[in-house]
Amino acid sequence: MVERTKQCKISHEMMIRLNNFLYVFNLRQGTILIAVHQIAMSSFVLIILLVGISHVGEMLSMLHADMEDDAESRGFFEVSYGQQLVFHEGDVISTNNQRRFAKAQHLASVTVIFLYTSTILTSIYLMCCISLLHGAVKYKREYVLPWIMAACVGVVLLLVAIVVGDGYPCIVSLFGGHKLYHLFCALFVLTFIYAICAVSSFALETGGGRCRRTRSDERGERLLLLDHAAHSSLLSAAQLTKLSHGTRTHFV
Template sequence: MFDRTKQCKLSHKMMIRLKNFLYIFNLRQGAILIAVHQIALSSFVLVILLVGISHVGEMLSMLHVDMEDDAERRGIYEVTDGEQMTFHEGDVMSTNNQRRFAKARHLASVTVIFLYTSTILTSIYLMCCISLLYGAVKYKREYVLPWVMAACVGVVLLVVAIVVGDGYPCVVHLFGGHHFYHFGCGLFVLTFIYAICAVSSFALETGGGRCARAVRSDERGERLLLLDHAAHSSLLSAAQLNKLTHGTRTHFV
């Protein structure tokens, strides 16, 4: 009993708990709102990624056709050595146009790998969001925790993406400069962290209810044990009193 109570108290002290969500909703309502918002957002991102995969596949096929047409037009034949591909025109290496084709093909392949990886991660995150919604509605902690872990990993990946995106001027230009880019990304990360804290507080609230029930059950067991000892002692006392009452005089000597 004491070990379980200490573990419950320790888990509550190790986490910073929120009492409400946005000062208007309680933690359960906040978890439901976060789940609905994240389901809509991840579904939208997943659709965009699937469309991007289809377009990149078409782009690769078109690029391959253009490379073959250009090779035939220039009288270039292809030499393949394992996975390395070079172009020759007689004994002369290919022109800059062929080198650009090779770079474009490599970039398209990297883009396909990135899109497939992002699609898998987004699908996993979408399932975690659905689990969060079910856990918030049914008030079940075990369905809430997967989203918390996935969101923590998402924050790390988001910070890495922000740092990498800072090196691309086209991405920074969409925000109107480095200052607006840093401010917008920082605000988004802080909002995500606040959502994680709210859901974590809701998970602790569900766990706190279980801890309280466990403590109450342990206290009830102690009370039943004490009552059993008291009843047993009273029965022994009654038996001894009955024996003394009906005993002979020699019992008192």
């Protein structure tokens, strides 16, 4: 019991506690709002990724058809397509058109890997968001913790994506420059971190009931011990008074 209370105290001291969400909602309402928002956003992203996978498949088929047409027009009828273009005349890519085809194929393969990986991660995150909504509605901590872990991993991946996206001028130009890009990314990351703090505070609030239960159990045990001690002391006092007022026959 003592170890549980110590763990509860340590967990409350280590985590940043919020008393409400946006100064309007309580933690449970804020967690429900966060879960609904994240479910909608992750579902939208998942639909876009699935559409992108279908379009990439069509793009790969068109690319392979163009490569075969180009090879046939140049007289290379037996060409194998994989990670590399293999020609039967010296295995060398000679023309600029062939180099472009090789670069396009490499870019398409990287895009396919990125889309499939993003789809898997988004599906896992969507399940964690559904678990968060269930935990907030049912007030169960074990369904909230998966989203907190997934969100912490998401923050790390988001920071990596921001650093990588800073090196692409086409992405930065969508935000109107580096300053606005950095400002938007900072606001998005801080908002995500605030949501994690709010959900973590709700998880601590649900765990606070367990801490109170352990404290009440300790108080119950102490009261039982005091009751037994008082009962035994009363019996001993009653026996002493009985012996003091008794006759000799009571001592024989």
